[in-house]
Amino acid sequence: MTCFHLDDFLAGWIGGASSVIVGHPLDTVKTRLQAGKGYKNTLHCIVTIYKKETVTGFFKGLSFPLVSITLYNSMVFGFFSNSQRLINKLRDGEGRQSTSMLDVTVASMTTGLVSVSVGAPVDLVKIRLQMQTQSVLAENLTFAGNGSIPLRSVGLQVQPVYRGPLHCISSVLQTEGMQGLYRGAGAMVLRDVPGYALYFIPYTLFSSWLNPNGNSSPHPCCIWLAGGLAGAISWVTATPADVVKSRMQADAMHDRKYKGIVHCIIQSYKTEGLHVFFRGAIVNAIRGFPMSATMFLGYELSLKFFRSL
Numbered sequence: 001m002t003c004f005h006l007d008d009f010l011a012g013w014i015g016g017a018s019s020v021i022v023g024h025p026l027d028t029v030k031t032r033l034q035a036g037k038g039y040k041n042t043l044h045c046i047v048t049i050y051k052k053e054t055v056t057g058f059f060k061g062l063s064f065p066l067v068s069i070t071l072y073n074s075m076v077f078g079f080f081s082n083s084q085r086l087i088n089k090l091r092d093g094e095g096r097q098s099t100s101m102l103d104v105t106v107a108s109m110t111t112g113l114v115s116v117s118v119g120a121p122v123d124l125v126k127i128r129l130q131m132q133t134q135s136v137l138a139e140n141l142t143f144a145g146n147g148s149i150p151l152r153s154v155g156l157q158v159q160p161v162y163r164g165p166l167h168c169i170s171s172v173l174q175t176e177g178m179q180g181l182y183r184g185a186g187a188m189v190l191r192d193v194p195g196y197a198l199y200f201i202p203y204t205l206f207s208s209w210l211n212p213n214g215n216s217s218p219h220p221c222c223i224w225l226a227g228g229l230a231g232a233i234s235w236v237t238a239t240p241a242d243v244v245k246s247r248m249q250a251d252a253m254h255d256r257k258y259k260g261i262v263h264c265i266i267q268s269y270k271t272e273g274l275h276v277f278f279r280g281a282i283v284n285a286i287r288g289f290p291m292s293a294t295m296f297l298g299y300e301l302s303l304k305f306f307r308s309l
Helices: 009-037 042-055 053-058 061-092 099-130 165-176 185-210 220-237 237-253 261-272 274-278 279-308
Strands: 148-149
Touching: 009 053, 009 061, 009 099, 009 237, 009 279, 042 053, 061 099, 061 148, 061 165, 099 165, 099 185, 099 237, 148 220, 185 220, 185 237, 185 261, 220 237, 220 261, 220 279, 237 261, 237 279, 261 274
Parallel strands: none
Antiparallel strands: none
């Protein structure tokens, strides 16, 4: 029997599509808080986006993640499940199905490392599109002869830099090269390697606690609750690295401020203090629960359906 299962990738794709739709509005808020300027807190950010851009502002850049992040989640869940089975097979042989926390840890951290190859460009394009209307677009544009008056202060409209996902990709490739699409990838590794360990391990633990009879299929409510708790834990603990990643990926839109990860951390700390690394943590917790709950529920139910055929 082969340890490779294609249905894990298909189920991950379905779960990913569901989670993107649920989580994108708060993901936009999170990105603006972490990489933008002028927001006092989460509520102020939400109100400001709604006043200036209406409800559509929360769904800015949705089309790209709906296609790309579903593919990304398909790879994450497919790779994790198949690598976990491979580890089990190498350790116990073909016939046994035991899974240890060490197996889950190794599989999840490896998944986090591999996922950056797809996730870094996806996140960069998503963040650039989400930041389109941020004041950073006008910050460096001033009237000739008077460098102290930004255009936004006199009510002039600044045209969006990118017309859409494909234009964003082509623009980045033209101006920054292939490495531009992977800007912030190092910070993403720091976020996702431990982040996925703190995603799949809590889910495995919560699932076993909520479903002590491991031979039966867990109830959808148990899957939903375990997935939601795992997502909230993972996203909150990943917030500091997520802040650095978001800032580096949004940075190249205009004059580059950060030379690298360490420089970004030092500059952010000097200008805004230690609390800046926890900016968006509340949004991450609130967003992480329903998004991950939907992800795991869609994945598990789809997997059950495919394997019943």
